Amino acid sequence: MSRHVSRLHHVGIVVQNLEASVTWYLDHLGFEHQSSFNLPGAEVAMIARGHARLELFQVEGAAPMADQQKELETVLNLGGVNHFALVVEDLDGTVAALAAKGVEIVISPSRVPDQSGDRFAYIRDNERMFVELYQSAS
Template sequence: MDKLSVHHVGIVVSDLEASLEFYRDTLGLSVADEFTLSDDGIGTAIGVDGVSGDFVHLEGNGARVELIEYDPTGVDSRADAINGLGAKHVGFAVEDLQEFYENLPDDVEPLSSPQPVEIGTSILFFRDPDGNFLEVVEA
């Protein structure tokens, strides 16, 4: 059996254009691919009859983030806190976290300012337009 490798991290969003703008313009990811899936294959694969999805794949230094807007949408399952069971986040890295923090748009509200942690780096958490948790680590 072949060893697995990570292909992408998928995030379901409510407004693909608004999320694309955020991930591209605020986080600096570049668009690698855009497509729609609406055949029986996607519905069978995810267990939702008659579903379609608009997808955007974004690249960031070798990591791929997949944004998906489904029709119909499912039940909202966002976590209220980052430490809640089932909570998820996507982690990104930058060289200068303080500079990244200072250049965040006014409508992005971090959970705190960048915080040093005992493993020798600093971290910053905030949410995307749909309330999904994102982390930026100083690398």
């Protein structure tokens, strides 16, 4: 079965304000709006940047993200997805441009501690979810 999976298609994220989240990803990370639709009790938008696709859900009565998910010191204590990573070509330039737009930089550009030369940084989106920016050395 494992040989049949070729790549990740998308990540689904529950947000408190769909319009604000779509706008944030379009304005700050260059995503494009692909489609919007409704499901019972939910408004949904699919956004993409290259092969990176996010399905954003605004669900009636959904609880906001737990405080533990908002802090680096506690996010790894919870089960489930704690962040997603986006590949960038110029990590320093991307982080500088986002900081100039007021985006919170949680971890400044750093080297991955595996001797690969790859680098990463962490930011927060408009709902304080962690987003990793990743630059490969190769």
